[in-house]
Amino acid sequence: MIVVAQGDSSSGESIPMLLRIPRFFDPWGGYDMIGFGDILFPGLLISFASRYDKIKKRVVVNGYFLWLTIGYGIGKSTLY
Template identity: 75%
Template sequence: MIFAIVWAIYRRASYAWVGQNILVATALLCCAFVYDIFWVFISPLIFHQSVMIAVAKGKNSGGESIPLLLRVPRVVDPWGGYNMIGFGDILFPGLLITFAYRY
């Protein structure tokens, strides 16, 4: 909030575009975070299963399933479980790095 107030005060300065970009990126990432939370944790309450996890695992696609995630095995898990990394978890940091590189 303080950052937004400081940006609003100095928004006409020649360097204000940096603050504006940071504010826009923060807003977009917060929206993506809320979107992710809804589809992973709240959608089971509505649809009786997590829609995002079902899509990532390729369930209910009919025929062959192509998973849209990377499975990373847990090293210290005695039951041999794994963590799921979705493409969105790769996409947003990749976009950030790509845009920073292009700039």
């Protein structure tokens, strides 16, 4: 999976489909890898929820957008 995300080096193609986020409090200086799927699909869900809330004329607290955004932020902050 990592080889696919980083691209094939034998053909000279390199498509960066992987984001490397450094771990700030790691004594060994490691990093987390986040693929575009980890950003794209939840982002689409959040944007669809925002549109749905606007169509149904819901208040921010009673809609889905705020709670999906909070859940996404908590999920990404606790990667490993």
